[in-house]
Amino acid sequence: MSSPSALPLQTDQRHPSGKPVNARDLLLAGMQDVTEMMASGRCKANDLIMLVLETLYRSLGFRFATICLKDIKSGEYRARIALGENNAARQAQFCFPSVASRNLFHLALENDADLLISDAEEPKIKNLIPHWHRTLLPDARSFIVLPLVLQGKPIGLFYADRTQPAPEGVPPDETALIKTLKSQVLTALNTR
Numbered sequence: 001m002s003s004p005s006a007l008p009l010q011t012d013q014r015h016p017s018g019k020p021v022n023a024r025d026l027l028l029a030g031m032q033d034v035t036e037m038m039a040s041g042r043c044k045a046n047d048l049i050m051l052v053l054e055t056l057y058r059s060l061g062f063r064f065a066t067i068c069l070k071d072i073k074s075g076e077y078r079a080r081i082a083l084g085e086n087n088a089a090r091q092a093q094f095c096f097p098s099v100a101s102r103n104l105f106h107l108a109l110e111n112d113a114d115l116l117i118s119d120a121e122e123p124k125i126k127n128l129i130p131h132w133h134r135t136l137l138p139d140a141r142s143f144i145v146l147p148l149v150l151q152g153k154p155i156g157l158f159y160a161d162r163t164q165p166a167p168e169g170v171p172p173d174e175t176a177l178i179k180t181l182k183s184q185v186l187t188a189l190n191t192r
Contacts, residue, residue: 015061015166016164017162017165017166018062018063018162018163018164019061019168023059023061024171024173024174026058027055027059027174027177030052030058031184035184038188043188045189048184049067049188052182052184053065053158056158056178056181060144060174061162062162063161064083065084066079066091067080067157068080069148070154077095077097077105078094079092082094084160090137094136098154101130103129103133104128109147112154114144114145115143116144117142117143118168119141119142119167120140140161141161141166142161142164142166143161144158145159146158146178146182148189
């Protein structure tokens with residue numbers, strides 16, 4: 001099994017946002033690695049989560065990526081693993097209350113809706129970005145929020161961003177691969 005740090009098909013060709021031109025091929029290679037890990041029978045949820053996070057981070061050209069899980073004791077969603085620029089500092093501060101409020105993160109979690117934001121400066125988007133996010137990541141211009149919902153209950157989310165808008169968007173074939181990666185994590189979490 002190839003490691004995500006040595007993903008084949010690497011390219012220097014990128015969109016102005018930083019997203020690799022061959023993102024679909026990179027996502028597919030990562031999904032195959034995840035499938036092999038799950039089929040091995042020795043799949044630990046944390047290893048699988050890290051592999052999916054690395055696949056999203058590298059394949060889509062993000063500058064920061066994290067997975068947040070709900071902390072029952074504190075009543076917050078907290079970053080558990082992070083990659084990218086200033087990842088340790090950002091991971092330590094990437095948390096928000098689990099009490100619902102009208103913002104992008106809670107709307108995604110409540111509706112189990114994947115959000116692929118190409119320009120965070122659009123007024124309808126900007127108005128839904130919570131204060132904690134604007135403070136921690138003021139220069140995030142494009143990002144994804146992939147909620148993790150098990151049996152109707154939100155347990156966390158994947159988040160990743162770039163400092164540039166991403167007008168190229170995420171075509172349906174890439175969206176399908178992202179959804180498959182997310183469902184593989186949910187399967188692993190549901191069976192532990």
